[in-house]
Amino acid sequence: ELKVEQNPLFLSMQEGKNYTIYCNYSTTSDRLYWYRQDPGKSLESLFVLLSNGAVKQEGRLMASLDTKARLSTLHITAAVHDLSATYFCAVVGYSTSNYGGATNKLIFGTGTLLAVQP
Amino acid sequence: NAGVTQTPKFQVLKTGQSMTLQCAQDMNHEYMSWYRQDPGMGLRLIHYSVGAGITDQGEVPNGYNVSRSTTEDFPLRLLSAAPSQTSVYFCASSFSESYEQYFGPGTRLTVT
Numbered sequence: 329e330l331k332v333e334q335n336p337l338f339l340s341m342q343e344g345k346n347y348t349i350y351c352n353y354s355t356t357s358d359r360l361y362w363y364r365q366d367p368g369k370s371l372e373s374l375f376v377l378l379s380n381g382a383v384k385q386e387g388r389l390m391a392s393l394d395t396k397a398r399l400s401t402l403h404i405t406a407a408v409h410d411l412s413a414t415y416f417c418a419v420v421g422y423s424t425s426n427y428g429g430a431t432n433k434l435i436f437g438t439g440t441l442l443a444v445q446p
Numbered sequence: 447n448a449g450v451t452q453t454p455k456f457q458v459l460k461t462g463q464s465m466t467l468q469c470a471q472d473m474n475h476e477y478m479s480w481y482r483q484d485p486g487m488g489l490r491l492i493h494y495s496v497g498a499g500i501t502d503q504g505e506v507p508n509g510y511n512v513s514r515s516t517t518e519d520f521p522l523r524l525l526s527a528a529p530s531q532t533s534v535y536f537c538a539s540s541f542s543e544s545y546e547q548y549f550g551p552g553t554r555l556t557v558t
Contacts (some may be wrong), residue, residue, distance in 0.1 A: 337486070361547075371489075373547075434491070434547060435505070
């Protein structure tokens with residue numbers, strides 16, 4: 329059964345600093361997503377990582393995927409207050425369905441609450 | 447194009463009551479799913495559907511029922527509400543389970 333772990337669960341950082349959020353998963357997968365959630369809001373897709381070695385960047389956020397290590401990282405560069413949010417990774421896991429045949433399920437990590445202090 | 451819509455936004459139920467959370471999408475997505483979000487536990491998959499007439503259980507299906515009679519709609523039924531079902535519920539849809547999922551705005555449910 330696929331398990332997805334994120335760390336840290338909570339991250340308080342100062343503006344201008346760099347940090348990394350880690351996402352580990354337990355079984356083989358070739359597709360990983362990063363989402364952002366603002367307080368009281370829904371989830372917004374940030375990145376889709378589709379293959380080993382994939383790297384995506386948007387502004388101060390960069391995500392990478394190592395399928396051999398079953399690890400994805402979300403790196404924050406020179407944090408700003410606007411990046412304060414909860415970040416989730418989600419991994420597509422393969423299993424057998426009850427209706428017959430294989431199926432894929434999207435399993436989420438526990439989330440990392442990022443608070444960027446001025 | 448409204449995307450994924452959910453109703454109601456907020457709901458308070460008494461223990462033992464039943465209700466249906468509505469979810470609809472207008473993107474012609476085959477795959478739809480329901481998650482619940484609880485503090486410190488991320489999002490957990492309740493049920494999902496790969497197309498009209500086909501549903502399956504996720505990680506935490508007990509106490510919930512689903513059906514999918516049309517491509518657009520995927521309602522979630524709470525059969526007999528319990529305080530443990532107090533949570534925020536999100537519906538999501540995508541072209542398939544391997545593609546990026548689009549989330550609805552959520553329903554905050556409190557069971558007293």
